[in-house]
Amino acid sequence: MKLLVTGGxxxxxxxxxxxxxxxYPQDKIINLDKLTYAGNLENLKSIEKNPNYEFxxxxxxxxxxxxxxxxxxxxxxxxxxxxxxxxxxxxxAPFIKTNIEGTYVLLESALKNKIKRFHHVSTDEVFGAxxxxxxxxxxxxxxxNPHSPYSASKASSDHxxxxxxxxxxxxxxxxxxxxxxxxxxxxxxxxPLAITNLIEGKKVPVYGDGLYVRDWLYVxxxxxxxxxxxxxxxxxxxxxxxxxxxxxANLDIIKKILKIMGKDEMQIEYVKDRPxxxxxxxxxxxxxxxxxxxxxxxxxxxYLRITVDWYKNNxxxxxxxxxxxxxxxxxxxxxx
Ligand code: NAD
Ligand code: DAU
Numbered sequence: 052m053k054l055l056v057t058g059g060x061x062x063x064x065x066x067x068x069x070x071x072x073x074x075y076p077q078d079k080i081i082n083l084d085k086l087t088y089a090g091n092l093e094n095l096k097s098i099e100k101n102p103n104y105e106f107x108x109x110x111x112x113x114x115x116x117x118x119x120x121x122x123x124x125x126x127x128x129x130x131x132x133x134x135x136x137x138x139x140x141x142x143x144a145p146f147i148k149t150n151i152e153g154t155y156v157l158l159e160s161a162l163k164n165k166i167k168r169f170h171h172v173s174t175d176e177v178f179g180a181x182x183x184x185x186x187x188x189x190x191x192x193x194x195x196n197p198h199s200p201y202s203a204s205k206a207s208s209d210h211x212x213x214x215x216x217x218x219x220x221x222x223x224x225x226x227x228x229x230x231x232x233x234x235x236x237x238x239x240x241x242x243p244l245a246i247t248n249l250i251e252g253k254k255v256p257v258y259g260d261g262l263y264v265r266d267w268l269y270v271x272x273x274x275x276x277x278x279x280x281x282x283x284x285x286x287x288x289x290x291x292x293x294x295x296x297x298x299x300a301n302l303d304i305i306k307k308i309l310k311i312m313g314k315d316e317m318q319i320e321y322v323k324d325r326p327x328x329x330x331x332x333x334x335x336x337x338x339x340x341x342x343x344x345x346x347x348x349x350x351x352x353x354y355l356r357i358t359v360d361w362y363k364n365n366x367x368x369x370x371x372x373x374x375x376x377x378x379x380x381x382x383x384x385x386x387x
Pocket of ligand 2: 134135136137173174175176228229230231239240241242244256257258259261263264265301325332
């Protein structure tokens with residue numbers, strides 16, 4: 052099988068490529084990644100000489116390049132995106148370009164080259180927000196109601212992917228997944244930001260009252276869900292993928308990290324809230340469980356500890372990232 056993976060130098064994409072080549076060593080993967088600030092080839096160092104792996108630096112918005120690569124492909128797994136909500140608030144333009152136009156370019160090429168499967172990796176953020184302390188969860192019937200430029204651009208890409216199935220019968224599947232955590236996550240996202248700030252002796256910025264809830268999933272569980280969808284998923288279908296069965300507020304996650312790292316709550320710094328901040332996400336993953344037999348297998352507390360250890364043991368990886376462009380972004384985002 053020949054796979055074209057887009058955005059494979061990012062957090063989930065690189066975890067996915069490592070997962071896939073370990074499980075299916077005979078398959079061939081082309082990784083198309085622009086290497087934006089979020090792309091990092093160090094993530095894939097262990098496979099860079101693998102003859103079944105090829106890296107191509109390029110933009111998914113480039114139709115000639117995409118077409119050239121799609122000609123040689125059976126399956127596209129589409130991760131490439133601008134993925135950080137706060138950056139989308141500071142500057143929506145790259146989100147519109149990559150997440151919408153880039154997806155359109157890939158869809159056109161997939162259609163032209165009669166791709167066997169186009170899998171689109173999307174997010175639970177397209178559904179908007181749930182009430183705090185409610186039992187409600189996002190499910191297949193939840194209407195789209197995105198609030199940030201990021202989630203609106205991902206919602207738009209989901210609609211395009213579905214339109215290519217309904218109109219042109221492009222064999223596609225979509226997964227809408229909740230918040231991932233684990234090794235190789237860029238330290239602008241809550242969990243790696245908190246861990247790396249604490250290692251550096253800095254405080255952890257908590258937005259608003261900190262009582263926002265996300266549905267956390269260990270990244271390997273997400274990779275396994277995509278694998279199952281590619282193997283057994285029904286063409287034209289959307290699968291919701293999530294982790295926790297009980298709500299945990301951001302503040303409680305920070306307190307867990309502080310405890311693991313032997314720090315006290317003086318390290319918490321309340322900062323201005325994110326505009327349009329979604330209060331609560333929770334995903335009902337019963338359908339993928341029933342139809343494909345998937346469920347999250349990595350316990351949150353145990354894998355949070357493993358994630359803390361990974362950032363402690365891989366300081367060179369993130370210290371190189373937390374300079375230059377990152378520093379400028381951090382100052383802009385967290386200035387009072
Ligand atoms: P990331 O920001 O870590 O990585 C994105 C990758 O895409 C980077 O390697 C970047 O260089 C690449 N890229 C960006 N623009 C590109 C372009 N125009 N052409 C080619 N490559 C480009 O993101 P992530 O957290 O790994 O998320 C991957 C996908 O999963 C995204 O589509 C995101 O919306 C989705 N998702 C993420 C989460 C999460 O918790 N991180 C949850 C659900 C869904
Ligand atoms: O739900 C899936 C989504 O999860 C993905 O689609 C996105 O790509 C991914 O970035 C993530 O979005 P969030 O906005 O939920 O993740 P983030 O890590 O930015 O924030 C998690 C929560 O923590 C959120 O309520 C905002 C809060 N937060 C975040 C940062 C960076 C803080 O309180 N302080 C911070 O400094």
